[in-house]
Amino acid sequence: MESRPVSIKDVADRAGVAVGTVSNVLNHPARVSSATRERVQSAIDHLGFVRNDAARQLRAGQSRTIGLIVLDVGNPFFSSLARAAEDCAAENGSTVVLGDSGQDLEREARYIDVFEQQRVQGMLISPVGDVGPRVEALRKRGMPVVLVDRVDAQRRCSSVSVDDVAGGYMAVRHLLAAGRRRIVFVGTKADFRQVADRLAGARQAVEEQDDAVLEVVEADAMTVLAGRDVGGAIARRAAGGLPDGIFCANDLLAIGVMQAVLLIRGLRIPEDLALIGYDDIDFSASTVVPLTSVRKPTELMGRTAVDLLLEEIEAPSSRRRQVIFDPELVERGSTTAAVRAVG
Amino acid sequence: MESRPVSIKDVADRAGVAVGTVSNVLNHPARVSSATRERVQSAIDHLGFVRNDAARQLRAGQSRTIGLIVLDVGNPFFSSLARAAEDCAAENGSTVVLGDSGQDLEREARYIDVFEQQRVQGMLISPVGDVGPRVEALRKRGMPVVLVDRVDAQRRCSSVSVDDVAGGYMAVRHLLAAGRRRIVFVGTKADFRQVADRLAGARQAVEEQDDAVLEVVEADAMTVLAGRDVGGAIARRAAGGLPDGIFCANDLLAIGVMQAVLLIRGLRIPEDLALIGYDDIDFSASTVVPLTSVRKPTELMGRTAVDLLLEEIEAPSSRRRQVIFDPELVERGSTTAAVRAVG
DNA sequence: CCGCACCTTTGAATCGTTTCATTGGTACGT
DNA sequence: ACGTACCAATGAAACGATTCAAAGGTGCGG
Numbered sequence: 001m002e003s004r005p006v007s008i009k010d011v012a013d014r015a016g017v018a019v020g021t022v023s024n025v026l027n028h029p030a031r032v033s034s035a036t037r038e039r040v041q042s043a044i045d046h047l048g049f050v051r052n053d054a055a056r057q058l059r060a061g062q063s064r065t066i067g068l069i070v071l072d073v074g075n076p077f078f079s080s081l082a083r084a085a086e087d088c089a090a091e092n093g094s095t096v097v098l099g100d101s102g103q104d105l106e107r108e109a110r111y112i113d114v115f116e117q118q119r120v121q122g123m124l125i126s127p128v129g130d131v132g133p134r135v136e137a138l139r140k141r142g143m144p145v146v147l148v149d150r151v152d153a154q155r156r157c158s159s160v161s162v163d164d165v166a167g168g169y170m171a172v173r174h175l176l177a178a179g180r181r182r183i184v185f186v187g188t189k190a191d192f193r194q195v196a197d198r199l200a201g202a203r204q205a206v207e208e209q210d211d212a213v214l215e216v217v218e219a220d221a222m223t224v225l226a227g228r229d230v231g232g233a234i235a236r237r238a239a240g241g242l243p244d245g246i247f248c249a250n251d252l253l254a255i256g257v258m259q260a261v262l263l264i265r266g267l268r269i270p271e272d273l274a275l276i277g278y279d280d281i282d283f284s285a286s287t288v289v290p291l292t293s294v295r296k297p298t299e300l301m302g303r304t305a306v307d308l309l310l311e312e313i314e315a316p317s318s319r320r321r322q323v324i325f326d327p328e329l330v331e332r333g334s335t336t337a338a339v340r341a342v343g
Numbered sequence: 344m345e346s347r348p349v350s351i352k353d354v355a356d357r358a359g360v361a362v363g364t365v366s367n368v369l370n371h372p373a374r375v376s377s378a379t380r381e382r383v384q385s386a387i388d389h390l391g392f393v394r395n396d397a398a399r400q401l402r403a404g405q406s407r408t409i410g411l412i413v414l415d416v417g418n419p420f421f422s423s424l425a426r427a428a429e430d431c432a433a434e435n436g437s438t439v440v441l442g443d444s445g446q447d448l449e450r451e452a453r454y455i456d457v458f459e460q461q462r463v464q465g466m467l468i469s470p471v472g473d474v475g476p477r478v479e480a481l482r483k484r485g486m487p488v489v490l491v492d493r494v495d496a497q498r499r500c501s502s503v504s505v506d507d508v509a510g511g512y513m514a515v516r517h518l519l520a521a522g523r524r525r526i527v528f529v530g531t532k533a534d535f536r537q538v539a540d541r542l543a544g545a546r547q548a549v550e551e552q553d554d555a556v557l558e559v560v561e562a563d564a565m566t567v568l569a570g571r572d573v574g575g576a577i578a579r580r581a582a583g584g585l586p587d588g589i590f591c592a593n594d595l596l597a598i599g600v601m602q603a604v605l606l607i608r609g610l611r612i613p614e615d616l617a618l619i620g621y622d623d624i625d626f627s628a629s630t631v632v633p634l635t636s637v638r639k640p641t642e643l644m645g646r647t648a649v650d651l652l653l654e655e656i657e658a659p660s661s662r663r664r665q666v667i668f669d670p671e672l673v674e675r676g677s678t679t680a681a682v683r684a685v686g
Numbered sequence: 687c688c689g690c691a692c693c694t695t696t697g698a699a700t701c702g703t704t705t706c707a708t709t710g711g712t713a714c715g716t
Numbered sequence: 717a718c719g720t721a722c723c724a725a726t727g728a729a730a731c732g733a734t735t736c737a738a739a740g741g742t743g744c745g746g
Contacts, residue, residue: 005404005462005484005485005702006484007701007702007703008702008703008704009702017725017726018725018726018727019702019703019704019726019727020704020705020706020725020726020727020728021724021725021726022703023703023704023705024704024724024725026703026704027703027704031723031724031725032724032725033723033724033725036724036725048480048483048484050456050459050460050484051460051702051703052401052460052462052701052702052703053397053457053460053461053462053703054396054397054398054399054400054401054406054461054462054701054702054703055397055401055701055702055703055704055731056397056460056702056703056704057397057703057731058395058397058398058401058701058702058703058704058730058731058732058733059702059703059704059705059730059731060703060704060731061348061731063397072422073416073422073425073426073441074419074422074423074426076417079415079416079417079422079443080417082416082443083416083417083443083445086443086450090453095453095454095457097440097441097442098416098440098441098442098443099440099441100422100425100426100429100441102426107429110433110438111438113393114396114438116393117393117394117395117396117399118396118397119348119395119396119397137391140391141348141349141391141393142348223629224626224629225629252629255629256629259631263631283567283626286566286567286568286595286598286599288602288606348732350731350732350733351732351733351734352732352733360695360696361695361696361697362696362697362732362733362734363695363696363697363698363734363735363736364694364695364696365733366733366734366735367694367695367734369733369734370733370734374693374694374695375694375695376693376694376695379694379695394732394733395731395732395733396733397731397732397733398701398731398732398733398734399732399733399734400701400733401700401701401702401703401731401732401733401734402700402701402732402733402734402735403701403733403734404701
């Protein structure tokens, strides 16, 4: 019942040709007469022959596969980046295989090993913690690596990332442009570079505007619940202490703040209070008042990462490049009175 | 500069042993004297040798890799299923590689081809549209396949899925147990089997309760916005026409309904109206009133899928099994008065 | 001192594909 | 009729790891 797998040899026998001819049909059809080609093709179809990629690679010394290791496939940023990378790779005849490190160093190491043993053309890595040693070792063995959402301080490999300082600046500029002057920044203790950068950008924007003031409020976490606590505290302030614009370090915080200020004090958004988040998660378009947010150019980052990698594969000695994208402002009802919701 | 890749031969030369010995160090360390083992190991470390998986597989005829093709990596259901599958595979010495079909037949086909050429041990597929022909072809060539979130009507392969009828029943039973009798089911035109099943379960529960009535309201889509429209229409009804319990075919619809009824009519949830969703997306814990929902046992499904696949790999002629899980009710404030939100 | 058992190491054969130098044929010009 | 050119097809070598029968070495009992 279970016949052993069909090889190119079996196809050759059935078609009455040499193995080299079958290989030519597969890889250089033009070299083969059409009569032979058809005969071989029908043998292939009849036997259900499937190329053995292992043998192919062994001979070629290289695969047509790119390994992508992300911190969390569940994170929309990474899933849509992965999608874009796949598309871009497909256009270039390569395939992306995805590994999910789940922010775990050990899992990350496992995937790096697996991919290296599979002799992938190169890897796109969104690294956990310190990149240094592991990437160093990879590069020493000639494996092209491009970092994603992280720059390599030592410039040993190319990278694609986002300028969060610019994002923070952009967000607060937008509030200022709408005439807001008493701005609150909501974030966590700036453990994370990302949060610190966004705050730095916010500061910069406020400093450029003479009559504007920035107040920093610390949340316990980057969650809706933590946002609700912060929002509740703000909503209960005396009328004079109320801000007229709030910039939250991510959308979840912003959503929590929105829930609290709408329900506790019945403030109007954006009339009394303009609100802006960061990341533009899917849900932000569907909040009671649709949330203005700052979006990373995810698709572009995915495609660019693949491009940089392919570039390095073709010219291994080419210069490494750190591509830093500016994020993009997505205007919705929470800052722009024109758009109101609930039909 | 760029030296060609290091092979087992290079290691053997440097350690002054035969290639077979190096292979033994890698695969059967016990067969090798410890002196030799150390010498070989240090040669490996010094040269930075990395096994060539292609050669290994070619010889072995099989890989230690499982292919997983999902409809959408961005969907939390699939990403957490993938995570669980990876863990379970790792415990059994295999690695999962992930392909995202994006609900596209062509992409699905591409991944199936790639995985087959890579001679994966087997595949877990959450199929787009009709499974029949493609899976049939795979199985004919002896490739183990387990379907995920879909049963094979013809029982040709094993599968793991969820009983949505039971889920619908469970949801409405929960509403009835809380004393609700005028129940509304919100869903789309029952194109999708899932929605139809959930409704069937809901019907069954209502029929078992003499004094309960079920009304079906059709939404335009399974989105927050569509839910808001439906919720708005319901909220504007005369007091006599109001339901006291609403079961939505997914959480997005339920969130939309919640937004509308809270804001338009100021109904109290759950006192005036109990609300229950389906899928238990992350966000449901963070809505203004936390949403009760029905959750698929995602991790369990991922692990079971891998188990079924490994079982089939070890005993190819074993009987195929259709494993159908019951979903799980996650009680939150939208049906249980005890829990209220907004601090 | 020989034979035997046991352990370590060896090296050739093998997996399936691609490549490429070579062969066999055909057509054409001289 | 012969040489040349070209096209199609051939088949052996190569890729790198694993396997396994065989060889080499050591120690022990008789």
